[in-house]
Amino acid sequence: MITPFFTITQTGEFIYIDVKISHIRFSAPNIEMTVNNELFIFSLPPYYLRLRLPYPCVDDERAHAEFDSKSECVKIKIPKEIKGQFFPDLDLTAKLLARANEPGQVQSQDVSASAKPMIEELDVRNEVSYDQDLEEGETFDWEVKQEVPRNPALSIGRNDDDDGQDESSLLLAPRELKYGFNNQYDGIIGVSVSNGNDINGLGDPEATPQTDRVIERLIKENIQFDPEIYAADYVSEKYPSEDDDKGFTELLAWKNPLVQKFLKWYKSQQQLSEAERAAVMPVEFTTKEQEQMMNLPRKTYLIDDEYKPTLLLTMICLLFAYEFDARETEGEHNIESAWTIGKIAPQFAFLDAKLVANDSQNKLRAAVITCIRRSLTFPYHRSFALSKKVWDDVYYILRGGKRLVLKALLDLKELFRFHDIYYVYDKIWMEDLCAYLVSDNVSEGAIRNLAHDLKKEVANVSELDITFEKSGASATGDGDDIMGDDATPLENEDEMVVLSLKDIQDMVESSYQSFSENNNNSS
Template sequence: MITPAFELTQDPDFLTIKIRVPYARASEFDIYFEGEDFKFYAKPYFLRLTLPGRIVEDGREKASYNTDEGTFTIQLPKEVPGQYFEGLDMLTSLLAPKKSRSAKPLVEELAASAELSEENEEEFDWEMEQIPYEENSPVLQHPYGFGNLRSGVFQRLQDELSDVIDIKDPDQTPAEERRRKRLAAEAAKFEPDHYLADFFEDEAIKHLLKYKPWWIDAHKKMTALQGESHQEHDSSAFVVFSEEEREQMRKFTNKSYLLDKRSRHHVYLGLIDILLAYCYEICVNEGDKNVESSWNIRKLSATLCWLESFSSIHDVLVSFGRRVLCYPLYRHFGLVTRALSDTVMILQLGKAAVLKCLLDIHKIFMESDPAYILNDLFITDYCIWIQKVKSKKLAALCESLQKATLSKCHMGLELEELEAAAELVQEEEQALKAAGTVSKQQLLCSQSEPSDSGASSSTSSSETEGSDSDEQEPSTSEDGEGNSFRGTLQEESTAPVVDCNGSRQGTGTSALEGGGAESEGALHSPAPPGKLLEELEMQIHSAMRLSEQPEGLATAGCVSQEQEESPVPEPDRFSEDAAGKGNFLEVSPKPNPLLFLCSTNEGED
């Protein structure tokens, strides 16, 4: 038999069932309904439903067949007019057979006494060989999966699952050790540079946060209707399943899960963890799927990646936040809070919205080669289980999630300290940059002012040197050493002068020794008049000290630093050079500084 595609809708008085049976004989079909049971048969199609409310046969029932579409539309009256049937879109739950209610024990002994009687039992052999007792601890396998109902899976599929989960050998690793290893791996993976780059350069993050998935519009519509009528509305009016999603639900095998209180707690918390990872994936890819979608979901969910069993909602949020800041491409705390708000919206929309998200995750994992195993461990069971969850339980879970708080200090990664240090460094760099810009501008201004005075002084000195060269041509033409010596004087006039004490002086002081035109350029320098007089006085005193020294020492003391480093010439030879080259340095036995200044000024005039 083939289970046909079907769809259920309702109004205050009727339940409408639309069944698609292409190529069936419309003349040969049977319909049976009573109470919560509904059965339909049209060869080769058979449909049996357990309805969430009671229907009645009172003459108002109707049935019609559309030959073009190949669909039956059956309208059945409700036993209690106005009653709302919850969960009409939970197709897997509707296909489940009605539970038999009996006080019969779940485990009972079959008729063993009928097969074996006391007379037919063999006599016990008291002389059997005995083996000394040895305590062999059995290999303990730690459970995992949906409701911690699985174990030993990774021993058989170790090669396939090594690329899906991060924990190695989970069958032999208890839950506490898994958590300890997970926290250590997250701390080692965290990169402060990556986090700070996304924190300061967040243009792409702001763009992603503007994306609106389908549940935002559905939540707005539900909130608006509840505000108008002041009544709660079922989410099925705002959540629509596609035909592909309906086909997924029809393929699921109906199951019942025997979960104790602790296991149910783990299942609810694992559901939050998976939804948070799914909301992050939808946000960063703006609803599109790519090859990294399955990796994002399973990597951000510690339930899927580390087979974690959480004990509180706060632990779920901290785990998700840490993994967002350690693994994916975009590591921003704003994406963590956005995924949290999206998960709250999905839970407020009800189990239909949760089921729609789980079906999408199931499809993503099914199309990824190693990740499909996670469907068998978790997602398929979640898709079946959520259809039977009471809406009040889901609403209580949503309320607890809304009350939970999450901040950066909870991550344990010193995010606030990193941000404060980075902002301080950024402020210092900006201050240094601003100071460098100001100093550069001041340097440019100070360089532009001396360049003008320097240009005028160089012009005047060149003119003076030109006149001196014209006057000295007859005297130096006879001796070739005069031309080369004049070039030496020109070089020394532009180079910084070293005084007798070995300290460098500016071009203004060297101009006094070189000629009147250079002294005039020095007098027009931008230095204050008081400073200039002090420098001149120092020059005069130094010249007087030189005059009092012996001739050889005075001459040797006034040479440049380069000449001081070279060996000192003999006094006789040096005196001959000084006498032969009167233009080099003429030092009278007792020069008069005032006469020196007056003669210099007269030469300028």
């Protein structure tokens, strides 16, 4: 059976459902429709639609359906049980599609190698208003939790000769090597790497435990960061010239359309009394976005409370990478957009959702620093001010609520879904993340609290906090480009030096001032 495309609207008394039935000969006698409290079923072979509405409806003489041949839609009108009752989330079509584990249905869902408990879900109505949703939103402790260290060799496999090995560590091996949403995937990235996946930064993604991914990411970020490119971009940004081809001034001044929607709505709300203000910004989804949501996985997600902050951190890292590309291309994605986003997001490039950075004891701060480090290493434009501006974009999108975040993630998802090689990241992250966001697992209050927490952390990050470990020679630019001709090289060029953005900027300023003075004296 085919799930048809549909849209739902409402008035105080009725629910209106438009069901698209293209490419078939309409036959009224073959239509079957059932309204049973919250459950609505529509059947016209080969189309079949089953919806679970937020509240009950009734099937009486006021119910009506007719076929519109011009739009090829069956237009259905069903009365609400309680007149004037508002039905929330009718625009989130994926959320309305009846769950596979509803009463009377057999749950047919893939189970990962790590068996999860069989839990029966209660059929409970969700009667929480937006105001309650905001007031009762989850708050998270972003402090890094310490774990008992294990011998990596014990987590990967067992040596047949070692009979004394701890059995409990062996049970962790399959989970330790998984990745993606809720660590439930494996065997996918390795195939794409063999086909030329240059987003991947891991040497052996299928055999690298989670902790080792963090270490490998940090080492390679230190190696791949180029102080000379950052120094050149710093000069281009601060001292622009007529032949400058990077245009940092224009990128920093660019107005993000999603952010502008929120700011316009927020300004209009400030002109109203507190009693008249809306709790959540209204967002309309396009037909294309509605179709995307209908194609999302229909799963019930059993997520540990400890893992929920990890999903939120993944979401903000992906939003940062997406908004960086949007600002860099001024809203016009190009053929490099998927690569740029994938390289910036550590969850894509290194399958790393742990996010440790510079011994930070705060996971949210670590996510901010990690994204900034990667945005100064891979994209064409490398600017600390630009990265901070992107974090401002992310904050405003979070303040716009779940629907504005979902709009951005659905667009990001499309960049990967149709890519010949990078589609794997849609499979292991984007499909589940978007479906999880549509569900009731993430509240508007949790998104708003995340926005406020993020703003505080971003405000406390400066150029001194963004550091890279470089060898003595690379830290001084071999005594030429960054430090200038008068620089004193380190005695041991192989010695590792911790180099902050502030250090590089100070070197550049000194060299630039000397260069300017020499030019003035010669003229």
